[in-house]
Amino acid sequence: MNKIILIGAGNVATNVGLGLKQAGYEIVGCYSRSLESTHLLAKNLNCILVNDLKQLPLHDLLLVSVPDAAIADVIAQLPKTSNIAYTSGTISLDELPKTHKIGVFYPLQTFTKNKQIELKSVPFFVESRDENLEKELLTLAKHIGLRAEITSSEQRKQLHIAAIFVNNFTNHLAYLAKQHLEKHQLCWENLLPLLAETFAKINNENPKEIQTGPARRNDLNVLEKHVSELSGNEKEIYKAITNSILQTYHA
Amino acid sequence: MNKIILIGAGNVATNVGLGLKQAGYEIVGCYSRSLESTHLLAKNLNCILVNDLKQLPLHDLLLVSVPDAAIADVIAQLPKTSNIAYTSGTISLDELPKTHKIGVFYPLQTFTKNKQIELKSVPFFVESRDENLEKELLTLAKHIGLRAEITSSEQRKQLHIAAIFVNNFTNHLAYLAKQHLEKHQLCWENLLPLLAETFAKINNENPKEIQTGPARRNDLNVLEKHVSELSGNEKEIYKAITNSILQTYHA
Structure with missing residues (x-):
């Protein structure tokens, strides 16, 4: 499984493509609906810009990294004889055409286009109904990633939910904190x-044991004061997480 | 303001005491209700163990780092002629005896007893009704910390709320994610x-601009699926933060 064509030219395709190339795989071509992104990626990877999904260069794997909503449509256009893998955390194999040889090749990381992520630090989760494809994807992932395991679509969904708590929600809390400070003429x-110390501690210790703050101390006086300072979504989130901390430690 | 006595021997007292000593200040003694903690701290700081708040060695500053609920009581026992400062983010100057010369010396950081924090990376917030004391605390904080500014009790409360979002709440989200993975036989x-990449991005970029995930994409289909997978506090928190993200980007 050496010759790979990338379908998609977004953050994931760019980072995984560069990582594969650096690990010695041959990216023979790339395709996406956005001509500008594809041009840039083809240039970065020194590969052919594919114009037509019906005329693909010789390949061992088609790696599909397009928005979730487009995956099924894109796969339906691909040759039934090709090995296909997609990189989504949310789309289940059951949702995709059974006519094709499809596998999951899911890197659990948040990717940014203009900042290359070391794939060597990324865990991969693979799955396929085709045993050979599953084995090949596992080998590929083990070669380029931190580690790789076979994970069912159901487990992948649960991983994705946990990832949302750690990434999407943490980022939104930081946004709310920044907004709150700016509203009170304080500097983010x-x-x-x-923030740095918070992450260092979560990374090295058990989050349950290092919890601090007024809810952890059951300091209802401070909690009440804070709730009265807040409004709207900030208040709802403060209350929801505080209740959860209180119930975790003081139920 | 060179000779300092620490009142309290917890995480904050230990870290600030060690930082002050390393910056060349003289810790002449320490006192706390817990004899074991005080022994350990006195040994670490090579200072006198004070047994009685009525018999204090010669000092320029009494630095009070005790639980919020005990601050007023402890301060009431201290000499009215002494310079006193306390390290709490939540207690307002108004809540404390006006009979004493009191200032705030608040390091915005989360401290762990067995892990020394570099005070040089910690911002300090000071305040006092006594102009001289305020000036001296500002100088002291600038000397040992990352930076220092005079901040009202009202602003300090808002800082503390923002800190709760970034530290306490982020840590609890990590706990929930870990629980969720373990429930589904997946590895934290x-x-x-x-987590590492999430932190790096929040640290270097504007959290509002780097938000990703199904709520950011307005992917109601995925959001609905996730909510149906969750229950209890996890579900309430998922819904509250998701609503906030939706309203931030799609209102």
């Missing part, structure tokens, strides 16, 4: 050392 | 690379 940079 | 270590 003041929180960055605390 | 799989999320650590994502």
Whole structure:
């Protein structure tokens, strides 16, 4: 499984494509609906820009990294004889055409286009109904990633939910904190050392054991004061997480 | 303001005491209700163990780092002629005896007893009704910390709320994610690379601009599926933060 064609030219395709190339795989071509992105990626990977999904260069694997809503449509256009893998955390194999040889090749990471992520630090989750394809994807993932395991679509969904808590929700809390400070003429940079230490502790210790703060201390007086300072979504989130902490430690 | 006595021997007292000593200040003594903690701290700081708040060695500053609920009581026992500062983010100057010369010396960081934090990376917030004391605390904080500014009790409360979002709540989200993975026989270590990248991005970019995920994409189909997988506090938190993201980007 050496010759790979990328379908899609977004953050995931770009990062995985560069990682595959650096690991010695041959990216023979790339295709996406956005001509501009495809041009850029083809240039970066020094590969052919594919114009037509019906005229693909010789390949061992078609790696599909397009938005979730487009995956089924894109796969339906691909040759039934090709090995196909897609990189989504949410789309289940059951949702895709059974006519094709399809596998999951899911890197659990958040990718940004203009910042290359070391794939060597990324865990991969693979799955396929085709035993050979599953085995080949597992080998590929083990070669380029931190580790790789076979994971069912059901487990992948649960991984994705946990990833949303750690990434999407944490990022939104940071946004709310920044907004809150700015509303009170305070500077976001003041929180960055605390943010760094928070992550260092979560990374090295058990989050349950290192919880601190008024809810952990069952300091209802402070909690009540804070709730009265907040409104709207900030207030709802403060209350929901505080209730959860109180129930975790003081139920 | 060179000779300092620490009142309290918890995480904050230990870290600030060690930082002050390393910056060349003289810790002349320490006192706390817990004899074991005080012994350990006195040994670490090579200072006198104070047994009685009525018999304090010669000092320029009494630095009070005790639980919020005990601050007013402890301060009431201290000499009215002494310079006193306390390290809490939540207690307002108004809540404390006006009979004493009191200032705030608040390091915005999360401290762990067995892990020393570099005070040079910590921003300090100071306040006092006594102009001289305020000036001296500002100088002290600038000397040992990352930066220092005079901040009202009202602003300090808002800082503390923002800190709760970034530290306490982020840590609890990590706990929920870990629980969720374990419930589904998945390994928490799989999320650590994502956690590291999440932190790096929040630290370097504007959280509002780097938000990703199904709520950011307005992918109601995925959101609905996830909500149906969750229950209890996890579900309430998922819904509250998701609503907030939807309203931030799609209102």
